[in-house]
Amino acid sequence: METIKTACPLDCCDQCALLATVDRDRGRLISIEPNPGQPVTGNTICSKGKKHLERINHPDRLRHPMMKNNGVFEKITWQEATQVMAAKIEETLEQYGPLALLHFYDGGYTGLKKNIESRFFSALGGSTTHYGSLCWGAGLAAQHYDFGAVKAHPYHDLLNSRLILIWGRNPAATSVHQLPFIQRARESGAVVILIDPVETATARVADRHIRIRPGTDGALALAMANLIIENGRFDQDFVSRCSRGFSEFEELCREFTPQKAAELTGIDVRDIKKLAADYASSDPAAIIIGIGLQRHSNGGNTVRAIDALAALCGNVGVSGGGANYANFRISRFIDHHYMSGEDLKPQRRYYPKARLAEALHEFTDPPVSFLYNSRANPLVQVPDGEKLRQAFKKVPFKVTADFFMTDTAAASDLVLPATYFLEEADLYFNSMSHQYLTYGLRAINPQGECRSEYELFKELAGLLGLKEFPRVPVDDLLAKGIRPLTEATGITLEQLKGKGPFMLPGGDDIPWYNRIFETIDGKYQFYSEGARSESGDALPVYREPVELGSRPLQEEGFDCWFLTPHPHDSIHSTHRLPGANKTPQAYIHPQTAAKKGLVEGRPIRISSKRGRIEAKTLLSERMPADTVVVYEGWWQISGAAVNELTPDRLTDLGAQAAYYDCLCRVELL
Numbered sequence: 259m260e261t262i263k264t265a266c267p268l269d270c271c272d273q274c275a276l277l278a279t280v281d282r283d284r285g286r287l288i289s290i291e292p293n294p295g296q297p298v299t300g301n302t303i304c305s306k307g308k309k310h311l312e313r314i315n316h317p318d319r320l321r322h323p324m325m326k327n328n329g330v331f332e333k334i335t336w337q338e339a340t341q342v343m344a345a346k347i348e349e350t351l352e353q354y355g356p357l358a359l360l361h362f363y364d365g366g367y368t369g370l371k372k373n374i375e376s377r378f379f380s381a382l383g384g385s386t387t388h389y390g391s392l393c394w395g396a397g398l399a400a401q402h403y404d405f406g407a408v409k410a411h412p413y414h415d416l417l418n419s420r421l422i423l424i425w426g427r428n429p430a431a432t433s434v435h436q437l438p439f440i441q442r443a444r445e446s447g448a449v450v451i452l453i454d455p456v457e458t459a460t461a462r463v464a465d466r467h468i469r470i471r472p473g474t475d476g477a478l479a480l481a482m483a484n485l486i487i488e489n490g491r492f493d494q495d496f497v498s499r500c501s502r503g504f505s506e507f508e509e510l511c512r513e514f515t516p517q518k519a520a521e522l523t524g525i526d527v528r529d530i531k532k533l534a535a536d537y538a539s540s541d542p543a544a545i546i547i548g549i550g551l552q553r554h555s556n557g558g559n560t561v562r563a564i565d566a567l568a569a570l571c572g573n574v575g576v577s578g579g580g581a582n583y584a585n586f587r588i589s590r591f592i593d594h595h596y597m598s599g600e601d602l603k604p605q606r607r608y609y610p611k612a613r614l615a616e617a618l619h620e621f622t623d624p625p626v627s628f629l630y631n632s633r634a635n636p637l638v639q640v641p642d643g644e645k646l647r648q649a650f651k652k653v654p655f656k657v658t659a660d661f662f663m664t665d666t667a668a669a670s671d672l673v674l675p676a677t678y679f680l681e682e683a684d685l686y687f688n689s690m691s692h693q694y695l696t697y698g699l700r701a702i703n704p705q706g707e708c709r710s711e712y713e714l715f716k717e718l719a720g721l722l723g724l725k726e727f728p729r730v731p732v733d734d735l736l737a738k739g740i741r742p743l744t745e746a747t748g749i750t751l752e753q754l755k756g757k758g759p760f761m762l763p764g765g766d767d768i769p770w771y772n773r774i775f776e777t778i779d780g781k782y783q784f785y786s787e788g789a790r791s792e793s794g795d796a797l798p799v800y801r802e803p804v805e806l807g808s809r810p811l812q813e814e815g816f817d818c819w820f821l822t823p824h825p826h827d828s829i830h831s832t833h834r835l836p837g838a839n840k841t842p843q844a845y846i847h848p849q850t851a852a853k854k855g856l857v858e859g860r861p862i863r864i865s866s867k868r869g870r871i872e873a874k875t876l877l878s879e880r881m882p883a884d885t886v887v888v889y890e891g892w893w894q895i896s897g898a899a900v901n902e903l904t905p906d907r908l909t910d911l912g913a914q915a916a917y918y919d920c921l922c923r924v925e926l927l
Contacts, residue, residue, distance in 0.1 A: 259279055259280065259281060259282075259288065260279070260280050260282050261277050261278070261279050261280075262277070262278040262279075262280060262680075262698075262699045262700075262701040263275070263276075263277060263293060263295075263696070263697075263698070263699065263758045263759075264276050264277075264278055264679065264680065264686070264696065264698030264699060264701065265686035265694075265696035265698055265759070266303070266306075266307050266310070266679075266686075267367045267368050267369050267679040267684070267686055267698075268306060268307070268367075268368070268829050268833065269365035269366060269367075269368055269829060269830075270306070270432065270433075270690070270829055271429075271432060271433035271435075271436065271688075271690045271691045272298075272299055272304065272433060272434065272435045272436075272688075272691065272692075273299070273368065273686060273687075273688040273690075273691075273692070273694075274292060274293075274296075274299040274302075274303045274304070274307050274435070275292065275293035275295065275296030275299050275694065275696055275758070275759045276290055276291065276292065276293055276303065276307070276310075277290070277291045277292070277293045278290050278680055278701040279291070280701050280702055285702055285703055286702070287311065287314060287315075287680060287701060287702050289311070290303070290307070290308070290310050290311050291303070293758065293759065295758050295759060296692075296694055296696075296758075296759040298412075298413055298435055298691070298692040298694070299435050299692075300435070302434070302435070304434045304435075305826065305827045306827060306828060306829060306833060309827075309833070310678075310679075310680070313661065313678070314678045314680060314681075314705070315705075316662070318662060318663070319661055319662060319675075319705065320660065320661060320662060320663060320667075320673060320674075320675035320676075320708070321675050321705055321706025321707060321708060322334075322675060322706055322707045323335065323336055323338070323339040323672070323673070323674055323675065323707065324672070324673040325338070325339070325342065325671070325672050325673075326670070326671045326672070331673065336707060336709060336717075339672060339674060340714065340717050340718055340721060341721070342672060343657060343672065343718060344718055344721040344722055346628050346655045347359065347382065347628060347718075347722065348722065349627075350627045350628045350655075351382065351383070353624075353627070354624035354625070354627055355383070355605075355624060356379075356382050356383035356384040356385055356604070356605050357384060357385065357386050357605055357607045357624055358386070358624040358625060358626060358627040358628065359379060359382065359384075359385040359386065359626075359627075359628050359629075359630070360385060360386040360387070360617075360618075360626045360628070360629045360630070360653070361375065361376065361379045361385045361386075361387050361629075361630050362387075362388065362614065362629065362630070362631045362632075362634060362636055363375065363631070363632050363633045363634055364392065364633050364634035364636075364639065365393075365633065366633035366634055366635075366829075366830070366833075367633045367679070368686060368687065368688070368689075369679065369684035369685060369686050369698070370592065370597075370684060370685040370686075370687070370736060370739050370740070371682070371683075371684045371685070371710070371711075371712055371732065371735065371736065371739075372632065372633060372684075372711050372712070373594075373597045373598070373739075374597055374711075374712055374715065374728070374735065374739075375630075375632060375711060375715065376597060376598040376599055377596070377597055377598060377599035377602075377726075377727060377728075378599075378715040378718070378719065378724070378727050379599070379604070379630075380598065380599025380600070380602045380604035380726075381599060381602060381719065381724040381725075381726040381727040382604075382722070382724065383604060383605060384604030384605030384606055384607075385604070385605075385606070385607075386606075386607040386608075386609070386617070386621065386626060387606065387607075387608065388608065388609055388610065388611035388614070389608045389609075389610065389611065389913055390610045390611045390612065390908070390912060390913025390914055391611055391612075391912055391913065391914040391915070392611055392612060392639060392640065392914065392915045393549060393553075393914070393915075394549050394552070394584065394914070395909070395911075395912030395913060395914035396552040396553075396557035396558040396560075396561065396909035396910070396911050396912040396914040397547065397549065397552040397557065397558070397561040397583045397584065397912070398583075398584060398586075398912055399558055399792070399911040399912035400552070400558045400559070400560075400561035400562045400565065400789075400798075400911055400912070401561065401565060401581070401583055401584075402788075403562065403783060403786040403788045403789040403911070404562055404565040404566070404569075404777075404782060404783050404786065405565070405574075405769075405770065405775050405776065405777065405782065405783075406775045406776025406777035406778075407586065407775075407776040408583065408584050408585065408586040409585055409586065409587060409769035409770070410580065410582040410583065410584060410585040410690075410691065410769065411544065411577075411579070411580040411582055411768060411769060412692065412693075412765070412766045413435070413436050413439040413691065413692065414439060415544075415577055415578060415580075415768065416436075416439045416440060416442075416443045416448070416544055416578070417439065417442060417443050417446060417578075418542065418577045418578030419443055419448050419540075419542055419543060419544040419578040419579070420447070420448055420449070420540040420541060420542060420543060420578065421448060421449045421450075421451070421536060421537060421540035421543040421544070422440060422443060422444075422448055422449070422450045422451070422543070422544050422545075422546065423451050423453065423537065423543065423544070423545045423546065424440070424450065424451070424452045424453070424454075424460060424464065424546045424548075425453045425454075425475065425545055425546065425547050425548060425551065425564060426453060426454055426475060426547065426548030426549075426550050426551030427454075427460070427546050427547065427548030427549070427550075428454070428456075428458040428459065428460045428548070428823065428824075429460055429546070430458065430459035430460045430462070430463070430826075431458065431459060431460075431823075431824065431825070431826040432824050432826075433691065435691075436546075436691065437460075437463065440463060441463055444463065444465070449465050449466075449536065449540070450463060450464045450465050450466075451464060451465060451466045451467075451468065451533070451536070452464040452466070452467045452468065453468045453470055453475070453478070454467070454468075454469070454470070454548075455469060455470055455471065455472050455821070455882045455885065456821070456823070456880060456881060456882065456885075456887065457469070457879075457880035457881075458880070459826075461880075468525060468529060468533065469524070469525075469882060470523050470524065470525055471522065471523050471524040471525075471882075472554070472803075472806065472819050472821065472882070472885070472918065473554040473556065473560075473802070473803035473806050473918065473919070474522045474523040474524075474800075474802075475523075475551045475560050475563075475564070476556060476559055476560035476562075476563040476564075476798065476799075476800040477514060477518075477519050477522040477523055477800045478519055478523050478525065478530065478533075479560070479563035479564045479566070479567045479798075480510065480511050480513075480514040480519070480563050480798070480800055481511075481514040481515065481516055481518070481519030481523075481530055481534070482530065482533060482534040482537060482567055483507075483511045483514075483534075483563075483566060483567050483570055484511040484512060484513075484514050484515065484516075485516065485530075485531060485534040485535070486534055486537075486538045486567075486570060486571065487508055487511060487570070489535075489538075491535075491538040491539070491571075492538070492570045492571060492572075493570065493571055493572025495572070496569065496572040496574070496773070496782075497569075497570065499773075500574075500575075500773045500775075500781055500782055501569060501781050501782040501783075501784055502777075502779060502781045502782065502783050502784060502785060503783060503784035503785020503786070503796070503797070504784050506784065506785045506796070506797055507566060507784035507785065507797055507798075510797045510798075510799065514800070516530045516531055522800075522802075537567070537571065538571055542573055542576050542577065542578035542579040543568075543571065543573050543578075543579060544573070544578060544579055544580050544582065545564060545567070545568055545573070545580065545581050545582060546582050547561060547564055547581060547582060547583040550821075550823055550918065552909065552914070553909070553914070553915070553916060553917045553918040553919075554803040554806070554909070554916055554918050554919050555801070555803050555804045555805075555907055555908070555909055555910060555916045555919045556800065556801045556802070556803055556909075556910055557909040557910065557911070557912075557914065557916065558789075558793065558909050558910045558911025558912055558914075559789075559793070559795060559798045559799055559800065559801070559910055559911065560798075560800075561583065562786075562789065562798030562911075563798040563800065564581060565581045565798075566784055566798055567581075568580065568581035569581075569782045569784070574769075574770055574773070574782065575768065575769070575770035575771050575772070575773040576768065576771075577768050580768075580769060584689060584690050585688070585689060585690060585691055585692075585693060586689050587693050587762060587764060587765060588687045588688070588689060588693065588695070588762060589689075590742060590746075591695075591740060591742050591743035591746065591762060591763075592687075592739060592740060592742065592743075593738065593739055593740070593741045593742055596738060596739070596741075597739055599726070602726055607621070609621075610908055610913045611640075611913070611914075611915070612640060612641055612906050612907075612908060612913070612914065612915035612916075613906050613908070614636055614640050614646060614649070615640070615642060615645040615646035615648075615649040615650075615906065616645075616649075616906065617649075618646075618649035618650065618652055618653060619649045619652070625652075626652075626653050627653070627654050627655065628653075628654070628655050628656075628657075629650075629653045629655070629656045629657070630657045630658075630659075631656070631657065631658045631659070631666055631670070632658070632659045632660070632676070632711060634666070635660075635664040635665060635666045635667075635830070635831045636666055637650065637664075637665040637666040637669055637894070638664070638665050638666070638830075638831040638891075638892075638893060638894065638899050638901060639830055639831060639901065640901060640906075640915070641901050641904040641905055641906045641907075641915050641917060642868050642869075642901070642904065642905060642906045643868075643869060643894075643899055643901045643902040644868065644869050644902060645868070645906070647669070650666075650669055651669075655671050655672075656669065656670040656671050656672070657670060657671065657672045657673075657674065658670040658672075658673050658674070659673075659674040659675075659676045659711055659714070660673070660674075660675075660676055661675070661676055661678060664831065664893065665831075665893055665894045665899075674709070674711075674714065675706060675707060675708040675709070676708060676709075676710070676711060677704045677708045677709060677710045678704075678705075678708070679698060680698075680700070680701040680702060681700060681701070681702055681703065681704040681705070681708065681710075682700050682704070682710045682732070683697070683698060683699055683700045683732050683733070683736075684697075684698050684732075684736070685697055685698070685736050685739070685740065685751075685754070686698055687762075692765070693761060693762040693764075693765025693766070694759040694760060694761055694762070694765070695743075695754065695759070695760045695761075695762055696758065696759045696760070697736075697751070697754045697755045697757075699755070712732065712735065715727065716728075716729045733751055733755075736751055737750070737751040740754075743762075746763070747763050784797070784798075785797055789911065792910075792911055793910040793911050795910070801910070803916075803918070803919045804907060804916075804919050805905065805907070805919040805920055805921050806819060806919060806921060808921065811867070811921045812921065814923075815923045816865075816866060816867065816921040816922060816923045817884065817921065817923070818850065818884050818885055818886045818921065818922050818923070818924055819882075819884060819885045819886070819918075819920070819921065819922075820864070820866065820885075820886050820888075820900075820903055820904070820918075820920040820921065820922040821885055821886070821887045821888075821918060822887075822888055822889065822890040822900040822901075822904070822917060822918075823887065823889060823890070824889070824890065824891075825889040825890065825891055828891045829891070830890065830891050831890075831891045831892070831893055831899075833891070834891055834892070834893060841873075841874050842871075842872075842873040842874065842888060842892050842896050842897065842898030843873055843874050843875075843876040843888070843889075844862060844864060844873035844874065844875055844876065844886050844887065844888050844924070845876050845877075845878045845880075845881050845886075845887040845888075846875060846876070846877060846878070846881060846885070846886055846887070846924070847877070847878065847879060847881045847882065847883045847884075847885065848877045848878075848879060849883055850881075850883050850884055850885070851875065851877055854924055854925070854926075855926055856875050856924065856926055857875060857926065858875055858876065858877050859874060859875060859876075860874070860875050860926060860927070861873070861874055861875070861926075861927045862874075862875050862924055862925060862926055862927060863924070863925050863926075863927055864886055864888070864903065864922050864923070864924050865903070865922060865923050865924075865925075866903035866904070866905075866920055866921065866922045866923070867905075868902065868903055868904070868905065869902035869903055870902065870903070871888070871897060871898045871899065871900065871902050871903060872897045872898065872927065873888055873897070873898045886922055886924055888900050901917075903920055903922055904917045904920050905919060905920060907919050
C-alpha cells in the first residue's frame with residue numbers, strides 16, 4: 259500500500275487536501291481520506307469529496323473515444339480521434355481562419371495543467387472565446403473596482419470578529435470547513451447574523467436570521483450606511499485618508515431611508531435600524547458575501563454597496579473584519595500570460611459567456627465551424643437552455659472531453675474520455691478561500707483509454723506542426739506555469755512535490771493591512787470611474803432587478819421568484835452521477851402552495867418565458883413566500899434542468915449570468 263498526497267479539484271470554497279491510499283500491486287485506489295496536514299480542511303472531507311472513489315470507478319464512466327455515426331456513438335481509437343480533430347481544425351482554418359474555432363470551458367476542474375488548452379488555440383492563431391462569467395463575475399468585478407484586487411481574510415481570522423454578517427451565503431452547504439470557524443467565533447462571543455431570503459441550514463448557527471426580499475440586498479446596505487453616516491458612527495479617519503468619493507456616496511445614501519428600505523426589502527424598520535447599529539458598534543465586524551446575491555441584474559452594485567458598508571465602518575485592513583467574497587492572491591504567482599498563449603498574439607473574438615447561444619446564432623463572419631468544450635456542461639449550465647440547444651446544432655463539428663456522457667457530450671460529434679484527477683499529476687489551488695497550493699501525484703494509471711487533455715493537445719500539436727505549443731513532461735509544464743512563484747520566492751516545483759499543502763506567501767495576511775489598495779490612487783473607491791465606464795454608475799446605486807420588477811410578466815401569471823441555489827451534495831451538473839438522480843423537488847412555502855392549489859408530493863410544472871421543467875412539490879416554511887426553489891445541477895433526463903427557465907440577461911458588472919432575475923409560473927400537473 260502507498261499513500262499519495264493530493265487535493266480535491268472541485269470548484270468550491272474548500273478544496274480539501276486529500277490522502278489517497280493505493281494498492282500498487284493491483285493498481286487500485288483503495289480509499290480517499292482527509293489530509294490533516296492542511297489546517298483549514300483538517301480531518302474531514304465533504305460529501306462531494308467522498309464521491310470521488312465512486313466517480314472514478316463508476317460503470318458509466320467514459321473510457322474510450324466515441325464518434326457519432328448517423329446519430330449513434332461508436333468506439334474509435336485515439337489515433338482516429340486525433341486525426342479527425344486535426345483534419346477538422348485544418349479544414350476550418352483553411353476555409354474561415356482561427357475565429358471559426360470556438361473554445362468553451364468553465365471551472366469544473368481547478369488544476370493548473372488544463373489551462374494549457376488556451377495556449378493550444380493561441381498557437382493555432384486564435385479562436386472565438388468568452389469573457390465574463392456564469393457564476394461569480396459580478397462580485398469579482400465589483401471588488402476590483404472597489405479595492406483594486408479580490409482578497410479575503412483567512413478563515414481563522416473570524417475568531418477575532420465581534421460580529422459576523424453572513425450575507426447571502428450558506429456555508430453549511432457550500433463551505434463546510436468555514437462553518438467550524440464561524441461556530442467557534444460565536445462560542446467566543448461573536449454575534450452571527452444571517453441575511454438570506456431562505457432559512458438555510460446556516461440559520462441554525464446564527465443568532466439572528468433576517469429574511470430579505472430577493473435582489474434588494476443593495477438597498478439594505480445603502481440604508482444601513484445612511485443610518486451610520488447620519489448618526490456619525492462611521493470611521494472618519496479611514497474615510498478621509500484612505501478612500502475616494504465619500505461625499506458622493508453620502509449623498510446617494512440619503513435617498514435610502516429606513517422606511518424606503520423596509521418597503522423594498524420586506525424587513526421591518528426596527529430590524530434595519532438595529533442591524534445598522536450592531537454593525538457600526540461591533541469592532542471589528544466581518545462580512546461573508548455570498549455568490550447568490552450577485553446573480554441578479556444589479557449584482558455588481560449590490561456587492562459594491564456591501565463593500566462600501568465595510569469601508570465606511572473601517573472594517574477593512576483590520577483583523578476580524580473584511581468584506582470577504584473570494585480570494586485571488588494566487589493569480590500573481592501563476593504565469594497566465596504563458597498558459598493562455600498571449601505571447602503568441604492570437605486573434606480573439608469574444609462574446610459574454612452567458613450568451614453562448616446568441617454567439618453561435620449570430621456569428622457569421624466567420625461562423626463557428628469547430629467547437630471544443632471541456633470542464634463544463636454548457637447545455638445544462640448556460641442560461642436559456644432551449645435556445646442554446648438549437649444554436650449548438652448549427653455548429654458543424656463539436657468535441658467534448660469529459661468523464662461521463664453529459665448532455666453536452668451527447669450533443670457532440672466526438673467525445674473524449676478525460677483522466678480523473680487521481681490519474682494524473684497536477685497543481686491545485688483555490689481562488690475562493692484558503693491559499694494552499696498542493697502538488698498532486700498521480701495515484702493510479704488511467705482507466706481504459708482515458709487520456710489527459712494535455713496529452714491530447716501535445717499529439718494534436720505534433721500533427722498540426724505547432725512549434726509554440728509545449729510538448730514537454732508534465733512537471734516541466736507545471737514548473738513553467740509557476741515561474742512567477744519561483745522567481746518571487748525561490749520555491750520550485752520539486753520543493754512543492756515534497757511538501758504537501760504549501761501556504762502561498764502572504765496567504766495568511768490580513769488583506770489591505772496597510773490600507774493601501776491596488777486602485778489607481780491607492781485608495782478605496784466609493785466612487786469608481788472604472789465602474790462607471792462599464793455600467794454607467796460610478797456609485798453603488800440600487801436598481802430593482804429587471805425581471806423581478808416586471809409587472810407585465812406578473813400579470814401573465816409569472817409571479818414567483820425562481821431560485822436555483824447550489825445543492826449540498828454536488829457542484830453544478832458536472833458532478834452529478836449518471837443514474838443517481840433522485841426525483842427533483844421544488845421547495846415552496848405552504849402559503850404559496852395554498853394560493854396556487856399545490857399539494858405536497860404532487861408533481862408541478864414550473865415555467866418561464868423561456869421554457870418549462872417539472873418537479874415534485876415539497877412544502878417548507880424555510881422558503882420565502884411567492885418563491886420556487888429548485889437546486890441546480892439536474893441533467894436534462896431528470897426533467898428539471900433549471901436553466902431551461904433562466905434568462906441570458908447579464909449583470910451590471912462582470913458580464914455574468916443574471917440567473918436569479920427570473921420570474922416563473924407554477925401549476926399542478
